[in-house]
Amino acid sequence: DAGVIQSPRHEVTEMGQEVTLRCKPISGHDYLFWYRQTMMRGLELLIYFNNNVPIDDSGMPEDRFSAKMPNASFSTLKIQPSEPRDSAVYFCASSRGLAGVNEQFFGPGTRLTVL
């Protein structure tokens, strides 16, 4: 069974540009999570979905960030406009069953660099 798939693996962009990160969760998983990892702040939960519906977006840093899950097999995290402080590794994860109860499986991450 394929794991969580993320694309691109690396993204370098200039300040002000729009960035779109993509995620395909594990088939059959009903929860999807977006995390951001930086040296300063560690792993932060940005938003999570249950059955394609956003449940908690309290971790989204500001309006420049948005996430969608149009169907059970695809999600996007968009940053518009991007800023240098958005540089981080962004992880997508999925799980089956209640969030916080069952193990989450992580994708390889997207390393974003905003110049």
Next chain:
Amino acid sequence: AQKVTQAQTEISVVEKEDVTLDCVYETRDTTYYLFWYKQPPSGELVFLIRRNSFDEQNEISGRYSWNFQKSTSSFNFTITASQVVDSAVYFCALGGSNYKLTFGKGTLLTVNP
């Protein structure tokens, strides 16, 4: 509020040494779940173990073992006879009624040959 503390920021050992990674948690939930993840240099997070608050039995998986003690709110992870491939950042995480995982800051383990 949920909190996970991994007081050891970095640990360095020589191959074949045993090493214990500490994890202390705070929660008001009576039912909660504890996890350990490994993040090797390649970057992705790998799930290692999940424990629920009603199961205090220690777990052993090969060279890995976990000691869960509710009395001290700790869920420590021991690697026996460490190997270079064990070098990674290890994260402890807590889940509960807020339906999220709260991660610790991680412990960087370096195993030197």
